[in-house]
Amino acid sequence: MSKSYHIWTLGCQMNVSDSQRLASELEKMGLSAAEDPEQADVLVVNTCVVRQSAEDKGMGRIYSLRPIKEKYPDKVVGVMGCMVGVRDPLPLRKKLPFVDVFMSPSEPLPMVDFLRSKGDEYEALAAEAESRAMRDAIQDEDALVLPSHERGNLITAHVPVVYGCSHACTFCIIPFRRGVERSRSVGEIVAEVRSLARQGVREVTLLGQIVDRYGKDIPDGPDLGDLLRIVHDEGVKEGIQRIRFLTSHPNWMTDKILDTVAELPHLMPQIEVPAQAGDDEVLRRMKRGYTQEQYRQLIERIRARVPDVAIHTDIIVGFPGETEPQFEQTLTMLKDLKLDKVHLAKYSPRPQTVSARTMPDDVSDEEKERRFREIDRAQAEINAEINARRLGTQTPVLVEELQGGKWRGRTPQNKIVFFEDASRDRRGEVVDVEIIWTGPWSMQGRLPGSGDQPKPNEIIQLSAL
């Protein structure tokens, strides 16, 4: 007897990792990932509410499961994530009576309990799986069991180290839906990294809403610098090649963290530190806790301590009351700092947040769109300029997959590179690649010495990816 599951995942890396956690629990119970989602016995939507559009998409997907549940009442429907949040889901339960299980973010166990309570079928499956797990030596309780189609194929994975957030940025719904910050134990994190490495993962990204506050809620606990060193040393023993971490907050980025990144060879020189805006008045009303000048000084400090570092940021355009001159402050700051990547978002009022309750959403959608496009255009030029500096140089690329007949991988700075090589399966390998073409969003390479390729930046443009 077999049972299968399918999880639709919306939103951020933390949600991707939460879905992986749920999949792992279901795999441990003997279920397998369904080839055809609609054929699955267990159907789950992992939701995001960071913007209204994401919430609407999630609700649409959930309602699309109602006719399936009505036709096959034995199927199990679950909703997980930030739409459920950390509070009693009763209002949602009333709205979605056809849903069997509601799971808070990062909490898969209500589904396990529900399936176990559904009687012999799942109990027998779980018992059989447990005996198989014993046989396959998946002894480690904390082991994260990847779905069978990912084992040996998944090269990169996310590992949460801090759940929730204890800051109160006025636009942000996360603290209301994911709760206060809670650091996971070092042992749990290392066990997960080891089990991922044994299943073929070669790069892990440590996750937190404010990852550089890791350990702050543990009395005399380790900080992120300590954790990075331990994960580095233990992970590399199991075959991990690369370690990244995100998302940091400007106020908690210490020299110790930066020096650890600069010192340890398998820690990648990439820092994700959102600015959100470049105007002090806007930053004050966002309750971000720093000024533009302090953010500029942080970028300088990061570049001084970590050689060849890539810096990524987040920016919100159209925050309530943002005037044109205030927007210009943000644009000028980005043009000056020339960061490697800007995750851009238009302000979207979220329920319960201070900004939604107290500040009118007075920047029009057209104006938000105009500001979004202006930054996007400027950043594309900056990306092209930064990537062009790599032309003719060699860089180590961790290969993740084959795409359009080319190997696709990323540099230590998290830049996407494509190259051709039919000699063998390169997935999971770190390959030295010579860069022969660059664009704002990706680069083309070739294996050093394979000189029969076209001249840089010429022919490739015709087929630029």
Ligand code: SF4
């Ligand atoms: S730091 Fe601010 S923006 Fe980030 S998750 Fe916490 S409240 Fe939200």
